[in-house]
Amino acid sequence: MINFLIQVPAIVWLVISSIFFAIGEFFAKKWGMQPGIALMIKVLILYALSSMFWLPALLHKNQLLIMGTAWLILALVVTVLLGFFVFHEKLNTLQWLGIILALAALILLNQGE
Secondary structure (H helix, E strand, O other): OHHHHHHOOHHHHHHHHHHHHHHHHHHHHHHHHOOOHHHHHHHHHHHHHHHHHHHHHHHHOOOHHHHHHHHHHHHHHHHHHHHHHHOOOOOOHHHHHHHHHHHHHHHHHOOOO
């Protein structure tokens, strides 16, 4: 099992984790609009799955600073995209610049040592 976890690149685990996080964010937004126990449980499960898929990334590069920052940036990007495209929330110019800088940071953080 560990061999499989290591064969899959760290960035793949981070992307999978951020996708589950984004789905959790989607249902969290829905829960915020119409609170209910079923949606709350769904959100908690999705966030837990997101955390579970984050762990194998640490097998590749056991550096919390780099991997944690990379995950936070990915989560930020997918959350912004979800808010923008699904919920039609708006970004100003400065916020767009922040997203571009976040993407640049993700690329720089994942360069080899």
